[in-house]
Amino acid sequence: MTVHTPTPPILQxxxxxxxxxxxxxxxALVGADDGExxxxxxxxxxxxFDDGRLKSAAYDASEGFGLRVVAGETAGYAxxxxxxxxxxxxxADSAALAKRGHAGVTAEGPRATNQKLYDAVDPLAAxxxxxxxxxxxxxxxxxxARDPRVVQVSASIVGERRQIEILRADGLSVNDIRxxxxxxxxxxxxxxxxxxxxxxxxxGRASFDTWIQPERWQAQVDEALRTALVNLDAVDCPxxxxxxxxxxxxxxxxxxxxxxxxxxxxxxxxxxxxxxGMMGKRVAAPGVTVVDDGSIAGRRGSLTVDDEGTPTSRNVxxxxxxxxxxxxxxxxxxxxxxRAGGxxxxxxFAHMPMPRMTNTFMEGGKDAKADMIASTKRxxxxxxxxxxxxxxxxxxxxxxxTEAYLIEDGKITAPVRGATLIGDGATALTHIxxxxxxxxxDPGVGVCGKAxxxxxxxxxxxxxxxxxxxxxxTAV
Numbered sequence: 001m002t003v004h005t006p007t008p009p010i011l012q013x014x015x016x017x018x019x020x021x022x023x024x025x026x027x028a029l030v031g032a033d034d035g036e037x038x039x040x041x042x043x044x045x046x047x048x049f050d051d052g053r054l055k056s057a058a059y060d061a062s063e064g065f066g067l068r069v070v071a072g073e074t075a076g077y078a079x080x081x082x083x084x085x086x087x088x089x090x091x092a093d094s095a096a097l098a099k100r101g102h103a104g105v106t107a108e109g110p111r112a113t114n115q116k117l118y119d120a121v122d123p124l125a126a127x128x129x130x131x132x133x134x135x136x137x138x139x140x141x142x143x144x145a146r147d148p149r150v151v152q153v154s155a156s157i158v159g160e161r162r163q164i165e166i167l168r169a170d171g172l173s174v175n176d177i178r179x180x181x182x183x184x185x186x187x188x189x190x191x192x193x194x195x196x197x198x199x200x201x202x203x204g205r206a207s208f209d210t211w212i213q214p215e216r217w218q219a220q221v222d223e224a225l226r227t228a229l230v231n232l233d234a235v236d237c238p239x240x241x242x243x244x245x246x247x248x249x250x251x252x253x254x255x256x257x258x259x260x261x262x263x264x265x266x267x268x269x270x271x272x273x274x275x276x277g278m279m280g281k282r283v284a285a286p287g288v289t290v291v292d293d294g295s296i297a298g299r300r301g302s303l304t305v306d307d308e309g310t311p312t313s314r315n316v317x318x319x320x321x322x323x324x325x326x327x328x329x330x331x332x333x334x335x336x337x338x339r340a341g342g343x344x345x346x347x348x349f350a351h352m353p354m355p356r357m358t359n360t361f362m363e364g365g366k367d368a369k370a371d372m373i374a375s376t377k378r379x380x381x382x383x384x385x386x387x388x389x390x391x392x393x394x395x396x397x398x399x400x401x402t403e404a405y406l407i408e409d410g411k412i413t414a415p416v417r418g419a420t421l422i423g424d425g426a427t428a429l430t431h432i433x434x435x436x437x438x439x440x441x442d443p444g445v446g447v448c449g450k451a452x453x454x455x456x457x458x459x460x461x462x463x464x465x466x467x468x469x470x471x472x473x474t475a476v
Contacts, residue, residue: 123159294358365435
């Protein structure tokens with residue numbers, strides 16, 4: 001593991017006097033309700049090994065800042081990829097236009113924190129570039145040797161080191177170094193002229209040390225190969241309403257999308273969430289507890305502080321089926337009289353923060369997955385998911401299953417292809433019949449999109465049995 005010596009703040013290394021930057025920010029925020037100067041410097045590297053050769057190697061570096069002035073519902077934002085006192089002053093003059101005719105009092109800043117959720121490692125520094133290529137080549141060769149039906153292997157390794165600095169009008173300066181790594185494997189198999197593919201990925205906020213150990217990447221290869229081979233034998237999925245058993249871990253993406261965005265504060269402030277006005281009311285079956293927690297060490301969606309400088313925390317959204325909380329950034333929290341919980345996130349310095357999920361999951365229960373299967377007369381076991389679509393205003397979703405099986409008379413039978421799950425989040429929550437004792441997080445692959453911004457997230461759940469979901473299929 002390569003650990004950097006303490007990294008100087010961005011303003012200092014950019015040659016900008018911090019006191020001058022603070023004065024510019026304070027002037028811009030006179031009469032405003034909130035705002036900050038957000039600075040960022042990032043480096044990333046991505047290597048893709050495909051068809052037995054290094055297909056691409058990309059390196060990207062960027063830096064810049066964004067200055068925000070909030071006045072009531074209005075936010076002025078200006079950003080630039082030049083970090084200088086002159087550029088900050090120009091941005092401040094532009095962003096300050098948002099407070100015309102507004103007379104507010106700048107809100108108290110976020111509390112300080114000593115929490116440390118990840119080390120300031122540099123994934124680009126270790127292992128060396130040549131060692132990363134050698135690793136990908138080894139993964140390719142090992143995967144091809146596992147089964148003669150393997151016809152295509154793609155492996156990639158991605159690393160990022162992002163440094164942020166947040167300056168607030170009260171003089172508080174928050175600094176964070178955010179590593180992020182991911183190893184992906186995709187395998188295509190062929191049998192009797194039929195091809196099927198499957199992928200796996202894993203990563204988190206740490207160095208590559210954990211994920212490049214042979215036992216870890218070999219397990220990824222075996223899982224991708226197993227899924228691809230299962231799908232070689234898959235039959236067309238029947239359509240209709242049926243009970244569905246969801247697997248643990250990544251299948252939580254259904255709940256992430258179908259209900260997670262509906263608990264973000266800005267949608268409630270605007271009255272556009274299907275859950276608006278439901279606080280304190282039952283929105284899910286008894287036993288269902290859903291949490292968003294950005295303070296779990298090392299997880300992909302974790303942050304020491306969010307992109308407004310607020311320490312992340314555990315925020316309970318649903319407790320025993322009752323809606324009890326929302327995810328807030330500072331703006332939605334202030335306007336709804338709530339506490340900012342560390343959910344103010346942005347894709348980069350070129351974007352304003354908004355309420356976003358971090359690690360969102362349903363807590364485990366007491367039921368065994370075997371009992372869920374045994375209690376299902378006719379249904380679907382959805383072991384893994386691909387992509388999906390959700391309408392935030394009504395919670396309606398469509399999700400594709402990448403690995404699914406028929407359940408007949410309490411037993412898992414044939415694997416199926418072309419299965420989709422169709423429903424709406426609010427109804428689906430109330431149709432949960434059994435909650436598994438096998439809670440798991442996803443392996444560290446989630447990316448969440450909202451308003452054109454993508455951020456890394458974590459997802460988790462136990463196995464679940466849900467009654468009466470609509471299954472879309474391809475069987476005629």
